[in-house]
Amino acid sequence: MTFNFDNSYARLPDHFYARVAPTPVTAPKLVRLNRELARQLNLDPDWLSSPEGVEVLAGNRIPSGSEPIAMAYAGHQFGQFVPQLGDGRAILLGEVVARDGVRRDIQLKGSGPTPFSRRGDGRAALGPVLREYLISEAMAAFGIPTTRSLAAVTTGETVIRERFLPGAVLTRVAASHVRIGTFQYFAVRRDGEGLRRLADYVIARHYPKAAEAEQPYRALLDAVVKAQAELVPQWLLVGFIHGVLNTDNTSIAGETIDYGPCAFMDAYDPETVFSSIDYHGRYSYGNQPQIVHWNLVRLAECLLPLFSDDQDKAVAMAQEAIDAYPEQFKSAYEAGLRRKLGLFTAQEDDLTLAQDLLTAMAKNGADFTLTFRALSDASADLAQDERARALFADPAVFDEWAKRWRERLAAEPQDAETRRKAMRAVNPMFIPRNHRVEAALAAAVDRKDYAPFEELLQVLTKPFEDQPEFAQYANPPEPHQRVLKTFCGT
Structure with missing residues (x-):
């Protein structure tokens, strides 16, 4: 069994990473293997689930062609800049080219200390590993760009957090693990050559069309801005709250990455926060678009030296790219809201109609997921209104809104069943309810x-x-089942 590694990041200069092998564990045992994903990566799931394969997934055996590294990066954490972070408990085994032709990282998370561990143990507890497995695979099922989970194994060892917990290792798959914080790492060191090498690498791997542009590095920024402007609306449209949207947790590839205290809303409230360390709501559900915009500004600052030697010209180029984000986000978000409401054409007051529904949901404690799912069926059958009405503390508020919604639907060309199917395809029945997780x-x-x-x-x-x-x-949680806080695994 071979992984057919082709490790492009490990061919970059040594100061991009630290070469470090995973720390072996005592008694690895497979908990879950994503067999379908393994096949997509041209890996043999039967071998991966064998004792030899589990040894690889636990970090006890280095497969042929692997060049284990811990990547260096910096980052703003809750607005505070930390000049050196890096992979403190994750080791990149290497890269493979999947069946779709896309290069992907294979990383072990919880595989032991690295030079970036900052006195941490480098390990992961079983709970956070299983949480990331569940939620990342749910995001993939929603069709939202995300890292994936290939496997979860227990280590036979304990880790110390707030109590003794069973240890585990997650095998994570990503388009890459380059983050905004990776660019910040080189920018803060005024390493112009390293910054350029990183930008060239990202262009070649993720945004090859940018290489053809008159200003390739400006085109790179444009592409990352667009990717994030399209990603964040997808989070909002399923009620997802990342929880730790630091610059080191913002992927250059436009994927959802680093599932820590993430969670999904039950009742709609844009101020919803679950993370136990988000004391001031910086990363609340409703703040996510603005925070990602802020993170992108930090990326633009890093790229200024690559835009032009003329500082004013460089800043003007960066500002133009950053200023495109609000409209790109708005366009993607509004289009998503229309799909959730069964609107195939665009009219001027559509956003007002959608926002009025959201406001009514917030005031009436209506469940976000179930409301839109109920509307999917109500769009074709008036009798199904009762399912939606029952979610509102004051059903009359829904009735008033629904009258306007049906008047708007009457202007649509599609038949009722086509609309219903389209709405059910974007309004999930199931989300990772926090109490279930x-x-x-x-x-x-x-x-x-x-x-x-x-x-x-x-x-x-x-x-x-x-x-x-x-x-x-x-079903949403009963009052005694509500989860009010979620926690990082570090």
């Missing part, structure tokens, strides 16, 4: 019972299907 993790961590994890994962891989046998997974 926590229950599955508790069963695994406290009782070594992985059945709830497996069942929840099964449900989340088909989020747009009704799955009547699992209907309970669509």
Whole structure:
């Protein structure tokens, strides 16, 4: 069995990373292998689930062609700049070219200390590993750009967090692990050559069309801005809250990366925060578009020396690129809201109609996911309004809005069933409900019972299907089941 590694990042200069091997663990045991993803990566799932394969997934065996490295980067964490962060508990084994022709990183997360660990143990606990597995695979099922989870293994060892916890290693797959913070690492050191090498690398790997532009580095910034402006609306449209949108957690490739205290809203409230360390709501649901915009400004600052030797000209170029973000975000978000409401054409007051619904949901404690799912069926059957009305503390508020919505639907050319199918394809029935996720993790961590994890994962891989046998997974939490805080795994 070979991975057919072709490790382009490891061919960059040595100061881009630290060469370090994973630290072996005592008794690795496979918890979950993503067999479908393995096949997409041209890997043999049967071999990966064998004792030899599990040794690789745990970091006990280095496969042929691997060049293990921990990547260097910096970052703004909750607005405070840290000039050196880096992979403190993750090691990049190498890169493979998947069946779709796209190059992807294979990384072990929780594989032991690196030169960037900053006194940390370099390990991961089982709960956060399973959380990332569940939520990243749910995001993939939603069709949202994301890192993926190839495997989760337990280590037979414990890690110390707020208590002793079983250790685990996640095998993560990404288009790359280059972040805005990677550019910041070179910029703060005034390493112009390193900055240029990194930019050239990202262009070649992710945005090759930028190389053909008159200003390739400006074209790179344009491409990253566009990728993020299209990614964030997709989060909002399923109620996702990243939780730690630091610049070191913002992917240059436009993927969702670094699932820590992430969570999904139940009742709609744009001020929703779950992360236990987000004391002031910096990364709340509704702040995410502005925070990503802020992060992109930090990237633009890094790229200024590559734009022009004339500082004023460089700043003007960067500002023009950054100023495109709000409109690009607005366009993508409004288009997504129209799809969720069954609107195939665009009219001037569509955003007002959508925002009025969201405001009514917030005031009435209506569940975000179930409201839009109910509208999907109500768009074709007036009798289905009752499902939506029941979600509002004051059903009359919904009735008033629904009258305007149906008047707007009457202007659409599609028949009712076509509209219903289209809406059900973008309005999921199932999301990773926080109380369900926590229950599955508790069963695994406290009782070594992985059945709830497996069942929840099964449900989340088909989020747009009704799955009547699992209907309970669509229900919002009872008051005593609500999860108010989520935690990082470090």
